[in-house]
Amino acid sequence: MSDAALLRAFVGELVAAGVRDAVICPGSRSAPLALALRAAEDVSVRVLLDERSAGFFAVGIARAARRPVVLLATSGTATVEFGPAVVEASLSRVPLVVLTSDRPVELRDRGAPQAIDQVHLYGRAAKWYTELPLADGEPVTLAHVRSVAGRAVATAMAGPAGPVQINAPFREPLLPDGPLTIDADPPSEPFTTRVAGRRSLDAEAIDRLAARLIAPAGGEGRRGLIVAGPDDDPRLAAVLWRLADATGFPILADPLSGLRTGPHDRMMVIAHGDQLCRPGPWIDAHLPDVVVRTGAMPTSKPITELLARARPDLIVLDGDGGWRESALIPATFVHADPVATIEAVAARFMGRGDDSAWAADWLFADRAAEGAMTSWLAELDEAFEGAPFPALASILPDGAMLWAGSSMPVRDLDAWLPSTDRAIVVRSNRGANGIDGVVSTALGSAAVAGGPVALVVGDLSFLHDLNALVAARLHALSATIVLINNDGGGIFSFLPQAQAAASVAGTGLPEHYEELFGTPHGIGVGPIVTALGGEHRLVGHGNLEAAIADSVCRPGVRVLELRTDRARNVELHRELDATVRAAIGVGSLA
Ligand SMILES: Cc1ncc(C[n+]2csc(CCOP(=O)(O)OP(=O)(O)O)c2C)c(N)n1
Ligand SMILES: [Mg+2]
Numbered sequence: 001m002s003d004a005a006l007l008r009a010f011v012g013e014l015v016a017a018g019v020r021d022a023v024i025c026p027g028s029r030s031a032p033l034a035l036a037l038r039a040a041e042d043v044s045v046r047v048l049l050d051e052r053s054a055g056f057f058a059v060g061i062a063r064a065a066r067r068p069v070v071l072l073a074t075s076g077t078a079t080v081e082f083g084p085a086v087v088e089a090s091l092s093r094v095p096l097v098v099l100t101s102d103r104p105v106e107l108r109d110r111g112a113p114q115a116i117d118q119v120h121l122y123g124r125a126a127k128w129y130t131e132l133p134l135a136d137g138e139p140v141t142l143a144h145v146r147s148v149a150g151r152a153v154a155t156a157m158a159g160p161a162g163p164v165q166i167n168a169p170f171r172e173p174l175l176p177d178g179p180l181t182i183d184a185d186p187p188s189e190p191f192t193t194r195v196a197g198r199r200s201l202d203a204e205a206i207d208r209l210a211a212r213l214i215a216p217a218g219g220e221g222r223r224g225l226i227v228a229g230p231d232d233d234p235r236l237a238a239v240l241w242r243l244a245d246a247t248g249f250p251i252l253a254d255p256l257s258g259l260r261t262g263p264h265d266r267m268m269v270i271a272h273g274d275q276l277c278r279p280g281p282w283i284d285a286h287l288p289d290v291v292v293r294t295g296a297m298p299t300s301k302p303i304t305e306l307l308a309r310a311r312p313d314l315i316v317l318d319g320d321g322g323w324r325e326s327a328l329i330p331a332t333f334v335h336a337d338p339v340a341t342i343e344a345v346a347a348r349f350m351g352r353g354d355d356s357a358w359a360a361d362w363l364f365a366d367r368a369a370e371g372a373m374t375s376w377l378a379e380l381d382e383a384f385e386g387a388p389f390p391a392l393a394s395i396l397p398d399g400a401m402l403w404a405g406s407s408m409p410v411r412d413l414d415a416w417l418p419s420t421d422r423a424i425v426v427r428s429n430r431g432a433n434g435i436d437g438v439v440s441t442a443l444g445s446a447a448v449a450g451g452p453v454a455l456v457v458g459d460l461s462f463l464h465d466l467n468a469l470v471a472a473r474l475h476a477l478s479a480t481i482v483l484i485n486n487d488g489g490g491i492f493s494f495l496p497q498a499q500a501a502a503s504v505a506g507t508g509l510p511e512h513y514e515e516l517f518g519t520p521h522g523i524g525v526g527p528i529v530t531a532l533g534g535e536h537r538l539v540g541h542g543n544l545e546a547a548i549a550d551s552v553c554r555p556g557v558r559v560l561e562l563r564t565d566r567a568r569n570v571e572l573h574r575e576l577d578a579t580v581r582a583a584i585g586v587g588s589l590a
Helices: 004-016 031-039 051-065 083-091 139-157 203-213 235-247 301-310 338-347 357-379 388-395 408-416 438-448 459-464 467-474 490-494 496-503 513-518 526-531 544-551 566-584
Strands: 021-024 044-047 069-073 096-102 129-131 163-169 224-228 251-253 290-294 313-317 331-334 401-404 425-427 453-458 479-485 535-539 557-563
Touching: 004 031, 004 139, 021 031, 021 051, 031 069, 044 467, 051 069, 051 083, 051 096, 051 425, 051 438, 051 467, 083 096, 083 163, 096 139, 139 163, 203 290, 203 313, 203 338, 224 235, 235 251, 235 290, 235 338, 313 338, 357 566, 388 401, 388 408, 388 453, 388 479, 388 544, 401 408, 401 438, 408 453, 408 490, 438 453, 438 459, 438 467, 438 479, 453 459, 459 479, 479 544, 490 496, 490 513, 490 566, 496 513, 526 535, 526 557, 535 544, 544 557
Parallel strands: 021 044, 021 069, 069 096, 096 163, 129 163, 224 251, 224 290, 290 313, 313 331, 401 425, 401 453, 453 479, 479 557, 535 557
Antiparallel strands: none
């Protein structure tokens, strides 16, 4: 029998450490922990069938609720299915406590059924690995188990947040030997508590940083930019504008930075950095000489390429001690709380030095790009993959959450999400850029979100994660899914493979292009969605906006399918690029 006291001690400590959500996949080896988690009054348990989907669902909960989530699976391949989500959580700094149930040591590596090597299963993607002891009735074992639970949660949450793995062996029979309700034990303080401070720079280091942003006396004004990359920290929006205001540096705001949407001051926010930074005369006349970067690397490839080309004096702020800089240029990494650093640096400026043409040019070009894009879209008379984003930005209410899938959706999000005072939280799984688990993640967020959830996703990503709809059905979740169905991988049409298909003889292209990259499937998703309990609607250019407006605040999962053509999509993007280029011209720097 499983020792109920040990289970109570372990789960009780998870709760004391702040766990409120558990995602559990059914199995027998995991039964003792599943029952104990279910018995914990303060824990919402959600049962999902597919562990791969469940892992991403947990990522969605953790990112929406901004708290650690427990994941539990039975032994064997079930634990491996968590792998992609564990990797994503590691790279996007999401706290997960992954419990992998296991056979006891005497049944490992000797042909016992459903027994695989689960030790350090997730390699370096897990921040910490440990194994629970088998119950032995000793008080010291209970103390150990409590400290393991507390340490696991604290480690998952400590910056950079991430997943931890606890391998949990149980002997048969897999039933508890007593009550599991934690109230059965006297209430207690957490066994393990972590107190940690935010790192901050001393005044001298702040002076040195500020000096790099200030033009030398008598010299030209510094041509600075703030590049706000993907970041879930809600504090950044409130302080970055202060730095922008103090220095006169515009903010290239990634759609996932939290800077583009919300009631904070967005005066210095550039929403079209992806367009402005593309090679051409405008950017040639506006190369930055100093850049302050926050968050992960920007979604926009042109922005990263600009950094590589301009090689500005680069300052990367990362309070969690990361080394994220893939433009491969010399950089200073500031491993201190970015909010405190930004506030202190901004305070070194006594108002903006000179009202340079620099910021004015960027802001003017951004408005010009915005105007050109808006009129281009208004004149368009056909389905377009970027169209859902401005529609969603105008329809979603304050407190809504907007997700974009990998591949073209997140790029179109970057291009088309306007700067708006609407408090919409915008997210994407950009840690590993997988097309897997996209729907599961969005639906996981819907399980805890305070407002409506919308997702824009490609057809291959959608088909990859159909089991997410099972989760939605099991838990009566609500979401609006805009499915961009271009019958295959549209992104590849923009890559060298597609160019080669047209031009390079002897490469196996173009005859194998569709088979290897385009991967058309011709699947009509309507019946699948309906069978899994969702609603399906085919939408077109004319009724997309009305369909979104009709869906966002209604209960249930609705898939609004917008059919597009991959080749035409490339043409439209090219046409748009030319339009924006013409609108921004060469700029003034008067
Ligand atoms: C798990 C995973 N498998 C494969 C890839 C490679 N990949 C990147 S984009 C893409 C095509 C995605 O197609 P779709 O979801 O329809 O989006 P579209 O490109 O059409 O916008 C693939 C297969 C990946 N990023 N992640
Ligand atoms: Mg597609």
